[in-house]
Amino acid sequence: MCRQPLLQQAPDIARGAAVQPVSPILIAHLFSELHELLLSLLRGLSDEQWSLPTACGDWSVRDVAAHLLDGDLRRLSFQRDGLPLLQPDEPISDYRSLVRFLDQLNAQWVQAARRLSPRVLVALLEMSGRELAIFFQALEPYDISRTGVAWAGEETSPNWFDLAREFTEKWMHQQHIRDAVGKSKGIDTRRLMYPVLDTFMRALPHTYRHTTAPDGMTISLAVTGQAGGEWTLRREKQSWQLYHGRVEQPGAELRLSQDTAWRIFTKGLSLLDARARVEIHGDEALAAPFLRTVAIMA
Numbered sequence: 322m323c324r325q326p327l328l329q330q331a332p333d334i335a336r337g338a339a340v341q342p343v344s345p346i347l348i349a350h351l352f353s354e355l356h357e358l359l360l361s362l363l364r365g366l367s368d369e370q371w372s373l374p375t376a377c378g379d380w381s382v383r384d385v386a387a388h389l390l391d392g393d394l395r396r397l398s399f400q401r402d403g404l405p406l407l408q409p410d411e412p413i414s415d416y417r418s419l420v421r422f423l424d425q426l427n428a429q430w431v432q433a434a435r436r437l438s439p440r441v442l443v444a445l446l447e448m449s450g451r452e453l454a455i456f457f458q459a460l461e462p463y464d465i466s467r468t469g470v471a472w473a474g475e476e477t478s479p480n481w482f483d484l485a486r487e488f489t490e491k492w493m494h495q496q497h498i499r500d501a502v503g504k505s506k507g508i509d510t511r512r513l514m515y516p517v518l519d520t521f522m523r524a525l526p527h528t529y530r531h532t533t534a535p536d537g538m539t540i541s542l543a544v545t546g547q548a549g550g551e552w553t554l555r556r557e558k559q560s561w562q563l564y565h566g567r568v569e570q571p572g573a574e575l576r577l578s579q580d581t582a583w584r585i586f587t588k589g590l591s592l593l594d595a596r597a598r599v600e601i602h603g604d605e606a607l608a609a610p611f612l613r614t615v616a617i618m619a
Contacts, residue, residue, distance in 0.1 A: 323422045325459050340564035345524070346485040348516045349457040355488070356450035358508055359389070360493050363443050366502060371439045376589060380431065382501050385494050386442050387434035388427060392490065393449035400467055401456045416471060420618055446464070457484055472616050474527035485520040491518045491618065499595045514548035514579060521586040522552050524616040526561040529554060532610050534572070540607060541571035546579035573607040578598040586616040 330339070363386060371383045380388070398404040409422040412580075434442070466483035469475040475482070491509060499505050508514065522542070529540075540554040551567045581598040584590045595612045 340555070340568055342568035343519070343552075343563050343565055345462065345479070345481045346516050346520055347462055347481055348460070348488050349454075349460065350363065351488065351513065351516070352457055352484075353451070353454035355491055355495065355513060356446075356454060357407055359491075359498075359545045360443065360447055360450070360503065362495070362498065362502075362507070363439070363446070366439070368439075370502045373501045375497045377497055382498050383430045383439060383442065384435070385498050385501075386439075386446065387431050387437065389491060389494055390425065390434070390442060390446050390449055391430040392487070393446070393453045396487070397449065397452055397456065401452075419471060421422060423618055424537055460484070470523070472618060473523050473526070474530070481494065482520075482523070485516065485523075487535070489520050490515045493583070496583070499538075499617050509546075509548060509579065511548045514583075515550065518544055518548060518550065518579060518582055521583065521614075521616040523609070524586065524614050525552075525554055528610050528614045529561040532561070532607070534607065538567050538607070539571040540611070541567050541574040543567065543574070543576045543613070545576065548579045549582075553600075556569070571604040573604065573605070575608050575611055585612065586614055588617065590613055 366382065371386075373382050373383070374380075375382060375385050375550065377385055377388075397409075399406055407426070409418075411422075413419050413422055423580075431610060436439035437445075460480045463479050463486070466478050466480045468478070468483050470482050470486045472480045472486075478486075492513065495508055496505070499507060525542075534556045536556050536558065538556040542552045542554070544550055544552075551565070553564045553568055553571065554561050555564060555568075578597045581590070581595070585595050592612055599608075599612065601608045
């Protein structure tokens with residue numbers, strides 16, 4: 322069994338210090354902690370709160386909880402137990418067809434799960450989350466996962482990146498529930514949220530793949546708040562590379578809160594609202610693609 326570190330620390334880089342290449346995000350040990358906070362939240366909800374609308378389209382709090390259960394059971398069945406993957410009705414030929422297939426699977430499950438009571442959902446989540454956390458901690462982080470992180474432009478990814486992506490999914494949907502029931506605080510700590518933001522940032526080189534600039538051009542990104550940090554995109558050999566830290570005199574500099582950051586990455590803000598919440602200095606055209614970055618399958 323692979324042993325994970327007790328805590329994935331954020332880089333301690335002073336403003337103006339030399340940038341450092343981004344490193345693997347090892348967070349398998351955090352799944353059980355995040356899951357226990359979800360269970361505690363759900364157990365305290367009233368019947369009315371289970372029916373409240375969320376930011377996830379027409380999904381209620383109960384629907385989002387059911388979706389989280391689906392993610393657990395699907396992972397355990399296909400990845401741990403080797404169940405063959407479901408075959409789509411139409412071939413998956415590109416990113417859009419993959420998204421359509423996943424949307425169809427999600428909708429089918431949520432519709433069926435409306436037959437389940439909140440009490441049953443919580444009991445099933447208690448089991449699935451526990452089993453999933455055990456499985457994730459047993460994975461070798463640098464082995465190749467069965468699932469590539471498509472929103473980062475990867476067809477194949479190491480386990481650590483696939484798990485980091487899964488962690489962002491679970492964090493995001495728990496936050497959707499928290500926002501809906503008026504309990505937004507709880508998982509916005511540095512320990513739990515910084516890895517989410519650091520993972521989302523890995524979408525930027527893919528987002529900027531069609532943005533041309535001279536080699537050496539840089540874009541600085543500063544996220545404020547206890548879970549924040551600094552990242553730099555640098556143009557190198559006709560591609561963009563992501564670093565931790567900040568360079569002096571970047572071509573464009575963006576500053577935004579941690580709350581704004583996660584909502585931009587998950588399509589939680591319109592382009593107009595995102596621009597109003599991000600402070601930009603320097604080349605606006607160079608900064609613009611950031612506002613359209615998506616780090617979810619959408």
